[in-house]
Amino acid sequence: MKRIPIILDGDPGHDDAIAWVLANGSPCLDIRGITTVCGNQIIEKTTYNALRICTLLKLEVPVAMGRRKPLISEPIVVPNVHGESGLDGAHLPEPQIRLESEDAVTLLARLLTESEEPVTLVPTGPLTNIAALFLAHPELKPKVARISLMGGGVHHGNWTQAAEFNILVDPEAADVVFSAGVPIIMAGLDVTEKAMIFPEEMEQIRALGNPVALAVAQWLEFFYQFHKQLGYPGAPIHDAVAVAALICPEIMESSAFYVQVETTGDFCRGMTVADFRGKLGKKPNATVLMDIDRQAFVEWLIKTIAAYGEGKA
Ligand code: RIB
Numbered sequence: 001m002k003r004i005p006i007i008l009d010g011d012p013g014h015d016d017a018i019a020w021v022l023a024n025g026s027p028c029l030d031i032r033g034i035t036t037v038c039g040n041q042i043i044e045k046t047t048y049n050a051l052r053i054c055t056l057l058k059l060e061v062p063v064a065m066g067r068r069k070p071l072i073s074e075p076i077v078v079p080n081v082h083g084e085s086g087l088d089g090a091h092l093p094e095p096q097i098r099l100e101s102e103d104a105v106t107l108l109a110r111l112l113t114e115s116e117e118p119v120t121l122v123p124t125g126p127l128t129n130i131a132a133l134f135l136a137h138p139e140l141k142p143k144v145a146r147i148s149l150m151g152g153g154v155h156h157g158n159w160t161q162a163a164e165f166n167i168l169v170d171p172e173a174a175d176v177v178f179s180a181g182v183p184i185i186m187a188g189l190d191v192t193e194k195a196m197i198f199p200e201e202m203e204q205i206r207a208l209g210n211p212v213a214l215a216v217a218q219w220l221e222f223f224y225q226f227h228k229q230l231g232y233p234g235a236p237i238h239d240a241v242a243v244a245a246l247i248c249p250e251i252m253e254s255s256a257f258y259v260q261v262e263t264t265g266d267f268c269r270g271m272t273v274a275d276f277r278g279k280l281g282k283k284p285n286a287t288v289l290m291d292i293d294r295q296a297f298v299e300w301l302i303k304t305i306a307a308y309g310e311g312k313a
Pocket residue numbers: 011013014015016039040124125126150158164165166238239
């Protein structure tokens with residue numbers, strides 16, 4: 001099977017961590033590197049979490065730290081969602097791999113330059129690093145096969161009525177990415193809120209018993225506490241959908257739209273605005289995921305996590 005070369009970029013973050021478990025456990029993906037971004041927590045914490053996740057997964061790839069803040073706006077950290085550490089709830093090993101000395105943009109540029117084939121970027125946090133890469137190295141855009149991102153939503157937001165968290169944290173960066181002319185798979189709230197894991201499925205994962213399964217169950221249990229207060233029947237694993245879109249696209253439904261990012265406005269800053277009716281006459285820039293076979297998604301996740309116990313990942 002020809003493996004898809006990818007670079008993970010995220011702000012772990014419970015659902016980022018589960019997305020990385022899925023990516024690392026998938027034989028069809030070849031993780032070339034990881035970059036961290038300021039989002040759910042400050043950059044030092046998301047980076048420390050990234051190193052702990054890689055240690056848990058025995059994932060030995062270069063990891064580089066991103067910027068301390070969004071391109072223009074101030075950070076928005078969310079300890080009420082992901083805890084003070086940004087990844088509360090699980091007992092994780094201390095990092096056994098070292099952080100690269102180069103920063104995120106330098107590592108992204110190096111990995112793209114060194115790759116013999118275009119690489120898929122999988123950002124699951126604010127798009128600060130990806131935008132900074134395109135601004136500093138526009139010549140490397142042809143080495144980006146596509147971007148499979150978690151962010152936005154064409155019908156509603158979650159952090160404001162109009163904006164989803166990842167886009168809201170850095171709308172200017174999202175505008176650079178959506179305007180870059182690089183193919184985008186957009187796993188927005190329209191699909192990710194349907195990628196729900198229910199409590200009984202969390203217990204199924206815990207019962208698998210291997211160290212990765214136990215960590216994922218603890219992450220899910222913690223992540224569910226925030227969503228339970230909002231009336232959710234389970235935990236939406238937003239970021240894992242951006243990875244699943246590469247592994248099992250057949251379980252999803254999508255529509256192609258021209259999507260713009262609102263960077264001003266009192267009510268809609270950070271909104272991803274889809275041109276549903278083609279009013280602008282522009283070619284679509286995003287494959288927007290709109291639906292998912294939730295059962296198939298959960299089965300895929302459980303099967304991947306079980307494989308960690310058989311030493312297959
Ligand atoms: O809105 C969901 C997104 O915000 C996810 O990426 C989650 O990790 C948080 O960063």
